[in-house]
Amino acid sequence: MWRxxxxxxxxxxxxxxxxxxEKGVAYDLIRESxxxxxxxxxxxxxxxxxPVMVEEEKGVVLIDSQAICEYFEETVEKxxxxxxxxxxxxxxxxxxxxxxxxxxxxxxxxLLEERMKKRLVHRAPPDGGRLREAMRNANTHMDYMDYLLDxxxxxxxxxxxxxDIAVAAQLSVADYLGGIDWAGHEPVKRWYxxxxxxxxxxxLLSERMEVIMPPDYYEKPDF
Amino acid sequence: MWRxxxxxxxxxxxxxxxxxxEKGVAYDLIRESxxxxxxxxxxxxxxxxxPVMVEEEKGVVLIDSQAICEYFEETVEKxxxxxxxxxxxxxxxxxxxxxxxxxxxxxxxxLLEERMKKRLVHRAPPDGGRLREAMRNANTHMDYMDYLLDxxxxxxxxxxxxxDIAVAAQLSVADYLGGIDWAGHEPVKRWYxxxxxxxxxxxLLSERMEVIMPPDYYEKPDF
Numbered sequence: 001m002w003r004x005x006x007x008x009x010x011x012x013x014x015x016x017x018x019x020x021x022e023k024g025v026a027y028d029l030i031r032e033s034x035x036x037x038x039x040x041x042x043x044x045x046x047x048x049x050x051p052v053m054v055e056e057e058k059g060v061v062l063i064d065s066q067a068i069c070e071y072f073e074e075t076v077e078k079x080x081x082x083x084x085x086x087x088x089x090x091x092x093x094x095x096x097x098x099x100x101x102x103x104x105x106x107x108x109x110x111l112l113e114e115r116m117k118k119r120l121v122h123r124a125p126p127d128g129g130r131l132r133e134a135m136r137n138a139n140t141h142m143d144y145m146d147y148l149l150d151x152x153x154x155x156x157x158x159x160x161x162x163x164d165i166a167v168a169a170q171l172s173v174a175d176y177l178g179g180i181d182w183a184g185h186e187p188v189k190r191w192y193x194x195x196x197x198x199x200x201x202x203x204l205l206s207e208r209m210e211v212i213m214p215p216d217y218y219e220k221p222d223f
Numbered sequence: 224m225w226r227x228x229x230x231x232x233x234x235x236x237x238x239x240x241x242x243x244x245e246k247g248v249a250y251d252l253i254r255e256s257x258x259x260x261x262x263x264x265x266x267x268x269x270x271x272x273x274p275v276m277v278e279e280e281k282g283v284v285l286i287d288s289q290a291i292c293e294y295f296e297e298t299v300e301k302x303x304x305x306x307x308x309x310x311x312x313x314x315x316x317x318x319x320x321x322x323x324x325x326x327x328x329x330x331x332x333x334l335l336e337e338r339m340k341k342r343l344v345h346r347a348p349p350d351g352g353r354l355r356e357a358m359r360n361a362n363t364h365m366d367y368m369d370y371l372l373d374x375x376x377x378x379x380x381x382x383x384x385x386x387d388i389a390v391a392a393q394l395s396v397a398d399y400l401g402g403i404d405w406a407g408h409e410p411v412k413r414w415y416x417x418x419x420x421x422x423x424x425x426x427l428l429s430e431r432m433e434v435i436m437p438p439d440y441y442e443k444p445d446f
Contacts, residue, residue: 046367047325060310066289067316075309086298087283093290101324102270144269 002027012065013051014169021200095163106137149187176214225250235288236274237392244423318386329360372410399437
C-alpha cells in the first residue's frame with residue numbers, strides 16, 4: 001500500500017490526492033509538518049517538502065508533486081489526465097506549472113505564511129498588508145481563469161486534466177484560508193463547483209487543520 | 224523553425240537549450256528581457272517568464288521549461304533524457320524539480336537579483352549579506368550533489384538525464400555570476416567538467432550578458 005506524507009493544507013499534496021482519487025489508487029495518509037524539520041522526514045526527502053509517497057514493498061520513494069503525478073499517469077491507465085496531442089499535453093503542463101509556481105507564489109504561499117505558520121509556529125499576528133496583496137493577486141489570477149473558461153470547458157481544453165486538479169488544489173487552500181472573494185468570477189465559480197462535487201474532492205473538503213477553521217461556505221458545492 | 228525567447232543568463236532557457244542541443248533540434252534565438260514587461264511578450268506568455276518557444280507554421284506555443292522539455296522528449300526520439308523505469312523517471316523528475324525550484328530559489332534567484340537586476344534595472348549596489356547567503360546555500364547543495372555523485376555516474380542514475388541538464392543549467396548561471404566556490408567539491412567538478420565539454424554546452428558558455436562578465440575560468444572545461 002502507498003503511504004502519502006502530507007498535511008491538510010499542503011496544496012501540492014492535495015493535487016496528488018485529487019489525481020490518486022480520480023485514478024482510483026488507494027493510499028494511507030501520514031501526517032507530516034515539514035516546518036518542524038523532523039530528521040526522519042529529512043532522511044526521506046532532503047528538500048524537506050511534502051508530498052512524499054512511499055511504497056515499501058516495491059522499495060519506491062516518490063518526491064515532488066509533479067514527479068508523483070507523472071508517475072501515476074504513466075503507470076495507471078485509468079482516466080488519462082495529461083491528455084491529448086503533444087501540444088495539448090504541453091498546455092496541461094503549462095497550466096499545472098502556473099498553478100504550482102505562480103498561483104502558489106502570489107497567493108497561497110503568503111496566505112499559508114500569514115494565516116497558518118504565524119499562528120502555529122511563530123505565534124505572531126498576520127501582516128494585513130501581505131494578506132490584502134495575496135487577495136488582490138488571487139483576483140487577478142481568477143480574471144485569467146475566467147478568460148480561459150470563457151473559451152474552454154476545462155482550463156487546458158475540452159476535457160478535465162491535471163491542470164484543473166493543480167489549480168483547484170491551490171484554490172481550495174486559498175479558499176480555506178479566507179483568501180478568495182468569489183464575487184464577479186462566475187466562470188471560475190461554476191468550474192470549481194463542478195470539481196467540488198466529484199468523489200475525489202469530497203474527503204479533502206471535510207478535513208480540518210488544527211486551530212484554523214475555514215469559512216462557512218468552504219465545503220459546499222453550491223456557494 | 225522553432226523560435227526560443229530567452230536571455231543569456233536565464234537558467235530555464237539554458238535547460239531547454241541543452242536538451243534541444245542534445246536532441247539535435249534546430250531553433251532561432253530571440254532575445255527577451257522579461258523584467259521589461261513588453262506587451263508583445265506578455266501577450267505570448269501572461270506569466271511573463273522565459274523560456275517560450277514558438278513554431279509559427281505549426282501554430283504551437285510552448286511555455287514553461289519543464290513543459291517544453293517534456294514536449295521534445297515526447298516528440299523527438301533521439302537520446303531519451305527522461306529515461307529508465309517509471310521509478311527511474313520519477314527520480315529524474317525529482318532532481319529536475321530540485322534544480323528548477325530549490326537550487327534556483329536558494330542560489331540562482333538571489334544571485335540574479337543582486338548581481339544582474341540591481342545592476343541593469345535598479346542601478347543599485349548588491350546586498351553583500353544576500354550574496355554570501357546564496358554562496359553558502361550553493362555550497363550546501365553541492366555537498367548533496369557530491370553525495371549523489373559518489374553513488375552514481377550521473378545525478379539521477381547510470382546515464383545522463385534531464386536532471387544533469389537542469390542542475391548544470393542552474394549551476395552555470397551561478398558560476399557566471401561568481402557564486403560558486405569549487406574548492407572541496409571534486410565529484411561535482413568532474414561531473415560539470417564532462418558536461419561543459421559537450422557540444423550542446425559550448426555555445427552557451429561563449430555567450431555574454433551585456434555589462435556583466437563571468438570569472439576567467441568560467442568557460443574552461445578544465446577549471
